[in-house]
Amino acid sequence: MDIEHGKKPPAIAAAELCTLKDKLVGLWPVLLRAAAVLATAVAAVVMGLNRQSYTAVVAIVGTRPLTQTFTAKFNHTPAFVYFVIANGVASLYNLVVLLTRRCLVQGRAQHLVVHRMDMVIMVLLATGAATAASMAELGKNGNLHTRWNPICNKFGSFCNRGGVSLVSSFIGVALMLALNLLSSATTSPRAVVAGQ
Template sequence: MDLEHGSKKPSAPAAATTPTCSKLLQLRDRLVTLQPVLLRAAAALATVVAAAVMALNTQSYTVVVAIVGTRPLMQTFTAKFRDTPAFVYFVIANAIAGAYNLLVLLMKRLILRRRTASLVVHMLDMVIMALLATGAATAASMAELGKNGNLHARWNPMCDKFGSFCSRGGIAIVSSFIGVALMLALNLLSAASNAHRPSVVGQ
C-alpha cells in the first residue's frame, strides 16, 4: 500500500553509494586501460636504452708490447660492439623493439577501434618478444665468455682489461631482459583481454 500511494521512500544508503560505486568502476576501467600503455611505454624505454648503451659502448686499452732500446713500443686495443656479431644482433633487435613499441603507442587509437588490428598487434608483440629474448640471450652468452673466458678452448677473459666496456654491456643486457619481461606481461594481458572481448561481425 505504501508503494501505491508513493509514501515509501528509497533507502538513503543505496542512493548515496551508487555514485561512489560508479566512480570506483570508472577508476578501475581507466587503470585497466592504462596498463597496456604503461607496459608498452616501459618496454620501449628499456629497449631503447639497451640499444643506445650497447651501440655507444667502446673502450681503448694501451699496453707495452716491446721495448726497443730504451723506448717502449705501445699498442692500443679497442673494444667495440661491432666486433662481436652477437652484440650487433643485440643492438638491432632492441632498436627494432623500441621503434615498434613507439609506433604502436602513436597508433593506439586506430588499433583499438578494430579487433583485427588488435589481433595483429598481439601477434607482432609475440614476434618482438622472441626477437628480444634471442638478442638478450646471445649477448649474455658472449658477455659471460668475455668475463670468465673458456679454459678448455684457451680463451682468456677480457673484462680485466676492458672493465668499463663490460660494465656498460652488462647494463644494456639487464635493460634488454627487463624489456623482455615487460613484453611478456604485455602479451599475457593482451591475450586475456582478447579472450574476454566479444566478437562482432564485420569488425
C-alpha cells in the same frame, strides 16, 4: 534520501567504480609499453655507443717500449650487433604502437594483430638478449677448454656498460612478456564474451 544528504546511491557508486577500474585497466598497457620503449632504447643506445681502448706495452727495444692500442667495440661481435638491432626494432615498434594506439586498436582483429606482433617482438628481444649474454659471459670468464682468455680485466668499462645494457634489455623482455599476458587475458574468448 541519500541524495539529499550528499550520498550517492550504491548503483551509481558501483558504476563509477567500474568506470574507474576500466580506465586503470586500460592504462596498464600504455604504461607497460612506455616502459618497454625506455628500457629497449636505453639498451640499444648504451650498447651502440659502447667502446673502450687501452694501450699496452708489447715489446721493449733497447730502452724504448713499443706500445699498441687495443680497442673493443660492440660491432666487433655479431651477437652484440644483433642485440642492438633487436632492441632498436623493439623500441621503434613500441613507440609506433604507442603513438598510433587510438587508430590501431579499434576492433578485435586489430587487437589480435598487435598482440601477435608483440609476441614476435618479445621473441626478437629475448633472442638478442640471450645471444649478447652468452658473449658477455665469455668475455667475463673466458673459456679454459679452448684457451680463450677473458677480456673484462682489460676492458672493464666496456664490460660494465655492456652489463647495464643487458639488464635493461632483459627488463624490456619482462615488460613485453607482461604486455603479452595482459593482451592474452583481454583477447581470450571468455573476456570477449564477458565484454559483449
